[in-house]
Amino acid sequence: MAGRIDTAFAKAKAENRGSLGVFITAGDPDAATTEALLDGLVDAGVDFIELGMPFSDPMADGPAIQAASLRSLKGGMTLTATLEIARNFRQRHPDMPLVLMGYYNPIYIYGNDRFIADAVAAGVDGLIIVDLPPEEDSELCIPARDAGLNVVRLITPTSHDQRLPAILAQASGFVYYVSVTGITGMASAAATSIADAYQRIRKQTDLPIVTGFGIRTPEQAAETARLSDGAVVGSAVVDIIADGVANPSSPDAAENRAAIVRKVAAFVGELSAAIRA
Amino acid sequence: MSKTNVNTFRNQPNEAGRFGIHGGRFVAETLMPLILNVEKAYKKASADKSFQREMYYYQKHYIGRPSPLYFAERMTAHFGGAKLYLKRDELNHTGAHKINNVLGQALLAKRMGKTKIIAETGAGQHGVATATACALFNMECEVFMGAEDVERQKPNVDRMRLLGAKIHPVTSGTGTLKDAMNEALRYWVTNAETHFYIIGTAAGPHPYPQMVRDFQSVIGTEAREQIFEAEGRLPDALVACIGGGSNAIGLFYPFLDDTDVAIYGVEAAGKGLGSGLHAASLTGGTPGILHGNRTYLLQNDDGQITDAHSISAGLDYPGIGPEHSWLHDIGRVNYVSATDEEALVAFQLCARLEGIIPALEPSHALAYLSTVIGDMDSDDIVILNMCGRGDKDLGAVLPVLEKLGRM
Incomplete structure (x- = not known):
């Protein structure tokens, strides 16, 4: 049986377009807003969602996602609560692929086996763990894959050809090409470098290859989705949430939350339309 | 028991960079x-x-090695126990x-x-x-x-x-x-x-x-030769402060297989282990993954890293080197701690008794000395790693000593 991720990418391909993935951090700024945001992303036409598990020391992330993690943790977010958000999401949206993204330590402390079991039970489709390179596969990735979770691999400009087989050995679902040598939300990659990287990786895998890091506009998203099999937008969305928290449009918390969700959904709607244009 | 010791504490890490369960490449x-x-x-x-x-x-020619191993006579007399030697790495070029x-x-x-x-x-x-x-x-x-x-x-x-x-x-x-x-x-x-x-x-x-560790092991390698030269035998104990633990592993490593040598690593207990405001990852933390390795960390139940606290900026870190975590797990090294205030008292004591102004970091090791030396005989030998000089700390230390009425 094909998984939700495979089905979603096949559907986009059948529509002759790349896929759109959006990243938000669970609990930014609170769990209820995250649940509303997730619904908004589905309505706005995303093909898959990356839900960030907040960590106090996100070493590969730029200022936007660092701040999102801190807002979330300050609001009392935990890994248990993140899994709860995922479980609720799955009940509302049986088909939308949901991938958890984050760092290893909170999972390690939660307990690897317990985490894998709870993630599967919650209806999570895959994991992206930034600080678990293939050299540390036996820790979490192999048991997770055995339990039916997709292990989404990060490939970067520094991952040379001889390294790719090791990276791709346990990869499933899709491959995430980090298009810049850097942290999230900063520089953007040139079109030629994305196209070259796509060809280089395509030689070694049949999995969909999505591209992320530094994609901020509908135009960039559309171009990236054309040059590879999909685009992931994170910091640009998280910035809208940050702005809504810092500059409330209404003194009423619920109304402000709704306004943040509307703004995010409108922006993601533009991304989605651009990719389908 | 056989004299040939096939077991060694000096065979870590393995090819994957593991010291027991610690270390790695995260x-x-x-x-x-x-x-x-x-x-x-x-x-x-x-x-x-x-x-x-x-x-x-x-x-x-540039650092000025070997650094002296100095018999601290007045501090020895002060504590009234074992003979104290200071490994003078504070005399290195750049002061640590x-x-x-x-x-x-x-x-x-x-x-x-x-x-x-x-x-x-x-x-x-x-x-x-x-x-x-x-x-x-x-x-x-x-x-x-x-x-x-x-x-x-x-x-x-x-x-x-x-x-x-x-x-x-x-x-x-x-x-x-x-x-x-x-x-x-x-x-x-x-x-x-x-x-x-x-x-x-x-x-x-x-x-x-x-x-x-390998680059810092010059400290212990020299100290081992120097103590044989001075006393004709191994020391009975080693003491060093630990933040990340580079000076400590440098002193300890060449002695790890000398199992008669007791080894003490002194973490920063800040305002006290019970206060929650400390930097003692081994005595107050649990294993986790941060900055590329698994090691003992200060963290909460959800795996979020918590803030360390120490008056010493060099020890103010919520983790520790993975080899120390392993040495802690197997019990080869005793990991203990000293508070901000104990370190400050030791800072002043060393300055007054030996004319050596220690950095706040080794002042934590100095602070633990009284505990170690108290139980030892007068012909026992202790080596303490004086890993840095305190000139940089005067601005932080003097106001506190004044406040404590010690100046």
């Missing part, structure tokens, strides 16, 4: 190829006699043990053709040592330092600037050593192809913990 993919390159280059260099000769040359490691890594960077260097620093000693080596070898130097530490270690910031380094004050997180390391890693991810990251402590992804 880094983003962008950094992984670089770390493998560093490992390859380090293996090649350590097997190369000319690299060893180059190291020895600079250790002798940090230069031992920096020189090794800078020479390695040079061999790898890298001319741009990144470093993190807490107390500023590693930053100063790195800025110094970069001046010496004509390399660009960028130092990441927590904004709070930039304030409390101003003399070292000025020294780094004078030496030509660029300082990046880090305001993210708590603005201390942990956050400086996060930012240094982020900068390295962004400048992966051009820069070499000189990590200052025996932590981080493999091969750093091993490499830093």
